[in-house]
Amino acid sequence: MAGGFAPPKLAEFILTERLGSGTYATVYKAYRKKDTREVVAVKVVGKKGLNKASVENLLTEIEILKTVRHPHIVQLKDFQWDSENIYLILEFCSGGDLSRFIRSRRLLPERVARSFLQQLACALQFLHERNISHLDLKPQNILLNGGLLKLAEALFGRPPFASRSYTELEEKIRSDKPIEIRPSPHVSRECRDLLLRLLDRDPETRISFDEFFTHPFVDLEHMPSAGSLGRATTLVLEAVQKDQAGEHSGALSLYCRALEHFVPAIHYEADAQRKEALRSKVKQYVSRAEELKALVASGNKVSFEQDKSARDILKEMSRDRPRLHAALEVASAAVAQEEEGEDGSGTLDLYQQSLGELLLMLAAEPQGRRRDLLHSEIKSLMSRAEYLKEQLKMREAQTEATMDREPLSESVRSSCCVQ
Template sequence: MSVPTLPSVEGYLLLEKIGAGSFSTVYRAFKRDDKRDIVAIKCVDKTGLSKSTQDNLITEINLLKILKHDHIVEMRDFFWDERHIYIVMEYCNAGDLSSFIKQKSKLAENVCRKFLQQLSLALRYLRNHNVCHMDLKPQNLLLIKTKSVFTLKIADFGLAQFLSSDDTKHSIRGSPLYMAPEILLRHKYDARVDLWSVGVIMYECLFGKAPYSSNTFAELAEKIKDMRPIQLPKGSHISEECKDLLVRLLKHEPNERLTFDEFFAHEFLDLEHAPTKENFDKAVELIYKAVEADQKACHRDAYHLYCESLRYFIPILTNEANLAKKEALRLRINEYIKRAEQLKDASVAVDRRKTTGDEPSTTDTTAKVASPLASSTCNGPDKNVAIDFQELCVLGRSTANMLPALEIGDVAEQYLVEGNYELALEKFKSSLKVLVPLLKKEPPGRRKELLYKQIDKWMKEAESTKAFLITQDMENTAERASESQEQCLIQ
């Protein structure tokens, strides 16, 4: 069997074909003067290109000239000869998300979250440039693997358009299975079509198939025209945050679909703590503040600041591919965790003594560490906090749901004292879900002031508790990995 001859491209040596489209073929290649510089070259046959295809190609090249982001495939160069246009791209060595899903059958929720977080960071960048991709699907989401860390990158901007949230279009663009209903039905549409596509991708990641999987285009179109409800597969289990995002993305009516701002702010994605350079800087700044508060004996403030920094540091740690950097960061994080745990244990000891009325023992080392927390917090004496809470409970009786929500928050604090962090976090969330909307409607006055203080306190407690749970997950994962390595060595 003869080996197909690869085309000749000036300045590059083509190694193998890695993809193909209607008018283009993609090859893995390297520069002739630098064999370490592996790239992907898209070779587009100019002969027979329609006017619309030429326009799409020009748009793609113009967009890739200006779009520079960690989660968008980078265009290194482009040039042409009599027959072909060549686009030199960054090479993604781990294939695409479609192949990855097929290989795994379906993805664990935490893996899905990581890929969606990276995709949403790129989409946020595109929205800031008024760019709508128009063809988001797993085949256009390429993967780079460094050590055990995967990085997702959006590719193929052939159908992309400059489209603000207010602009509307009519023309059909995209792949039918991932195409928003308003496009397929030839209704007016705007940039929110990308959010529907994200919903379909998310569904496929979680369950291994698209929500409207069909054998023919006619069958697919019929399901969408009928607005058939999208159901989760029987026996599937996903978190409430994950389900909420999925359901709100896959709304047939664009006006019922969540907005881009709501998408980027969604709890499941947690973009606020994504592993980015900006968030690393935030984490470092929080550590400086935590150390400063610790030195001033403002121990409760220090505890919350350490925990807040961990929310940023831990995703950065898990995403770090450089082993030396990862180990150095792990050692630093372990120091922050240790100090935060000391402050937490001290705080719990103080709260227990308040509940039981016991005096600290002279031999109790935990109590000795705790003594500054009892008298030197920067938020004022705990006695005043308790009095304020009782006053708020009295004032809250006149508003439906306020007093029950305050009681749930109080129960959360009790769980926290007992060290039951998962239940504490669940109760804090339930309480805040009711109290935060009530605060927005509350008129100025004493009750609003007290409610704001209580919500602020419980939000900090909830964030700190969540940070500790994430820290425990990280430590348990590290222990399991260590045990697995030991078993391999024994075998």
């Protein structure tokens, strides 16, 4: 087995620097000797170190990589062997592995980690649908092409059970102490929820594959892809029709939904001119959405006053129900914050907190005047929460559309390159 010495010889390739090594294999950067001088990675597995199980694992790996074709899974181009070694000729990923990337940067912005996670989830979903398990998913086995990244608690610069010894690590994993994610202003509520559900020690209650793929933080629907522009265009045409018909609220909602696809379309587009044209279009749609927002807000003022009166009556009727009364107070606080111009994620959290409680109260409330008022209040709060959520997404789209995020359009490749 070639380890730290001179790389082995291959008829069609020149093996150069060593990229990494594991228990059974060493990976080298190599050049094809033909005119193309194609750059590849060659995984060299020494036959002497293989037992029966290792051989079976290697054959399984080769068989899977021969049949799997996906933009976020490393491609097996060929495999060869001689009397000493087996050689896997793999796609070369210029950014090295994720472990090195995290060490060099310590912390990653959430938007970067989310983009990475979408690509990883896309690859995992592809494998899951074909009944394939990776079985060794870790930062060292995630290769980067163009400098992209992974959420391996990448957000905090350390793994969730960081330990100084295997004994300490085992104790932390076996402990009944709840997982804690330290407060951080750059970690959103959706990201925090996903992390806690992934780190649940109980496999019965831990997030399932299907739940993971549909989690709002993973949000595969809005991952940059070839279909992003088509989905955005369809929605914006509907928005324009509603706009022309004077249906301001419906048009605003459709513009916001379209922007959620336009931003990934910008990141996916490789041509600089087309990318700039898309940015220009997005700015126009954001501008119109802002105008519609003002029109809708103006039209909502009367209904907001009516809602306030109904809410005050409902609070008076609920003084004998402390939990219901408290939830209505939270709702009032959310409305007050929004009307004072504090239309951020904190206000949305208040809306969602109050709605969670009020829906439980509604299920237990007997028929009568109070139940009717409560039902109307929930509908009103849901409408306001959805409206606020759209404004936050529009603001995010406006910010992201003008940011230079070119590295995020590169591919992240999931691989078993080093065993």
